[in-house]
Amino acid sequence: MVGFTTTIPLEILIAAGRPPADLNNLFITDPDPQGLIEEAEIAGFPRNICGWIKGLYGTVLRHGIGEVIAVTEGDCSNTQALMEVLCLQGVKTIPFAYPYDRSRETLALEIRKLSDHFGVSAAQVAEARAQLERVRAKVHEIDRLTWDENRVSGEDNHLFQVCTSDMKGDPAAFEREIDEFLRAAQTRAPFSESLRLAYIGVPPIITNLYPSLEEMGARVVFNETQRQFSMPYATADLVEQYRRYTYPYDVFSRLDDIEEQIALRRVDGVIHYVQSFCFRQIEDLIVRKRLKVPILTLEGDRPGPLDARSRIRIEGFLEMLKARKPC
Amino acid sequence: MLTLGIDLGSRKVKLAALRDWQLLWLRDFDTIPFYKRYGGMHEGRLTIDFAALELFSGGEQPSAMVVTGYGRNTINLEGARVIPEIQAHVLGARFQTGCDTFTLIDLGGQDTKVARVEGGILQDFLMNDKCAASSGRYLENMAQVLDISLDELARYADNPVSLDATCGIFGESELIGKIVEGHPLPHLCAGINATLVKRVLPMLRRFPQDMLLVTGGVARNQAFCRMLEQATGARLLVPEHPQHNGAIGCARHAAAGA
Numbered sequence: 001m002v003g004f005t006t007t008i009p010l011e012i013l014i015a016a017g018r019p020p021a022d023l024n025n026l027f028i029t030d031p032d033p034q035g036l037i038e039e040a041e042i043a044g045f046p047r048n049i050c051g052w053i054k055g056l057y058g059t060v061l062r063h064g065i066g067e068v069i070a071v072t073e074g075d076c077s078n079t080q081a082l083m084e085v086l087c088l089q090g091v092k093t094i095p096f097a098y099p100y101d102r103s104r105e106t107l108a109l110e111i112r113k114l115s116d117h118f119g120v121s122a123a124q125v126a127e128a129r130a131q132l133e134r135v136r137a138k139v140h141e142i143d144r145l146t147w148d149e150n151r152v153s154g155e156d157n158h159l160f161q162v163c164t165s166d167m168k169g170d171p172a173a174f175e176r177e178i179d180e181f182l183r184a185a186q187t188r189a190p191f192s193e194s195l196r197l198a199y200i201g202v203p204p205i206i207t208n209l210y211p212s213l214e215e216m217g218a219r220v221v222f223n224e225t226q227r228q229f230s231m232p233y234a235t236a237d238l239v240e241q242y243r244r245y246t247y248p249y250d251v252f253s254r255l256d257d258i259e260e261q262i263a264l265r266r267v268d269g270v271i272h273y274v275q276s277f278c279f280r281q282i283e284d285l286i287v288r289k290r291l292k293v294p295i296l297t298l299e300g301d302r303p304g305p306l307d308a309r310s311r312i313r314i315e316g317f318l319e320m321l322k323a324r325k326p327c
Numbered sequence: 328m329l330t331l332g333i334d335l336g337s338r339k340v341k342l343a344a345l346r347d348w349q350l351l352w353l354r355d356f357d358t359i360p361f362y363k364r365y366g367g368m369h370e371g372r373l374t375i376d377f378a379a380l381e382l383f384s385g386g387e388q389p390s391a392m393v394v395t396g397y398g399r400n401t402i403n404l405e406g407a408r409v410i411p412e413i414q415a416h417v418l419g420a421r422f423q424t425g426c427d428t429f430t431l432i433d434l435g436g437q438d439t440k441v442a443r444v445e446g447g448i449l450q451d452f453l454m455n456d457k458c459a460a461s462s463g464r465y466l467e468n469m470a471q472v473l474d475i476s477l478d479e480l481a482r483y484a485d486n487p488v489s490l491d492a493t494c495g496i497f498g499e500s501e502l503i504g505k506i507v508e509g510h511p512l513p514h515l516c517a518g519i520n521a522t523l524v525k526r527v528l529p530m531l532r533r534f535p536q537d538m539l540l541v542t543g544g545v546a547r548n549q550a551f552c553r554m555l556e557q558a559t560g561a562r563l564l565v566p567e568h569p570q571h572n573g574a575i576g577c578a579r580h581a582a583a584g585a
Contacts, residue, residue, distance in 0.1 A: 309454075312397070312438075312454075323448055323449055
């Protein structure tokens with residue numbers, strides 16, 4: 001199993017026949033994610049560091065993962081120190097960087113280095129890409145059924161898209177799961193909630209956010225980052241695919257995508273999720289300046305169900321959206 | 328027509344009764360003793376013993392009851408409607424002041440809310456997150472360190488000493504350091520009040536500064552209000568019953584729906 005700290009060119013691991021594991025997914029689906037964080041804190045990680053970084057550390061140790069691809073640029077720079085601490089524990093770490101300037105040459109070099117490390121050729125990677133594209137297209141259909149036909153819940157939309165980062169470690173099994181879900185979803189009665197929301201920012205550490213929103217009469221019809229993990233754009237080659245992928249680059253390209261999707265999906269309001277102690281919290285001020293729809297900034301720290309304070313904020317926000325919405 | 332509004336706050340439980348749209352009375356209780364004395368578990372949900380509260384004379388019952396605040400989702404109040412806090416506060420502020428366009432800042436025990444209301448409609452709002460260092464509880468702690476009352480603390484706005492700790496608890500040891508340095512009490516108090524202004528300004532800056540309504544227990548701190556008015560340049564208005572604003576909003580909502 002090869003772990004990674006955020007989405008990387010998955011095609012390389014598939015081509016190499018190495019089971020991929022998005023450490024974030026392993027962490028948040030662990031029966032005791034809090035325990036993984038506590039393990040990192042006992043090891044010496046500061047309290048005022050993002051819960052995901054600590055969770056990833058605990059996950060690597062708990063699962064005995066021997067090799068980790070660490071995304072040191074384009075995601076969280078804390079990953080660099082995480083990588084160093086893992087090295088100390090004897091874990092083999094491979095750095096990968098998304099160049100901030102989106103340089104085609106630099107990204108191509110990074111992808112080539114990663115391919116060389118796993119000993120795969122460009123042709124093998126292209127073959128893996130074709131296989132993954134088929135699975136991704138099916139997840140895109142789940143996304144379309146969410147906003148266009150209203151047959152998919154915010155949580156299912158989130159889960160299927162977020163899992164495209166590692167295809168649950170087994171693309172063929174994941175594809176079968178998707179096929180089964182699509183068969184059932186296509187004939188379901190559509191949802192009829194009164195409010196349509198966009199969820200932007202990193203995936204939530206809150207475990208029951210989507211069902212809680214639906215209980216309150218609002219459904220998420222756009223999961224920004226999760227959709228990006230599913231590689232939503234048609235691109236000519238692998239390098240272009242990971243250049244178009246917005247998440248690791250500047251906030252402005254993300255906002256172009258968000259604005260387009262908000263209009264397309266007829267969104268009433270945006271939840272901007274920010275992780276405590278994450279640099280992306282700063283970007284909230286840019287998001288608020290740029291987007292013209294109402295925004296609720298929701299901060300999460302540790303894994304667990306929605307707390308009373310966040311619930312109060314969400315209820316107030318939804319009430320405001322209802323009052324603003326023309327009847 | 329008699330209606331009752333209840334605001335279940337983190338530090339105080341506030342109640343307001345209206346008769347024919349006129350304020351009849353206001354009451355409040357400390358939150359924890361309130362739950363201990365009048366709360367009980369019934370089929371897994373917290374229930375309030377209203378009879379024991381003896382709110383109304385002669386066995387009179389309100390024709391409608393509305394509740395907001397912490398725990399409103401788990402409290403089983405028969406016949407009560409629950410509304411979001413922000414809605415309660417906006418309704419209360421409009422009822423108390425007659426204003427329709429304003430920026431509301433509510434500083435409670437642990438929460439700080441800023442809301443923008445235009446033409447009576449809530450346009451946007453912000454709440455503090457994951458940190459209560461800009462709340463009433465901070466003032467309570469600091470007053471306790473200085474061994475003075477909240478009313479005494481609220482008197483001083485001039486020559487504030489600089490207090491910079493991010494954490495409200497570390498702020499206590501910072502304050503003790505300033506006492507040891509020999510700063511006079513009025514300057515220490517002014518420093519504490521100024522810290523609160525510094526904390527809420529970034530939240531306020533996102534909204535128009537035309538008319539600023541200040542509610543919540545902290546609105547009773549005159550020094551804070553004066554410093555806030557100077558810092559924002561806004562016209563500042565404190566409703567007659569700032570601490571009961573949410574409860575009044577609930578009673579007003581109950582009257583409209585009854």
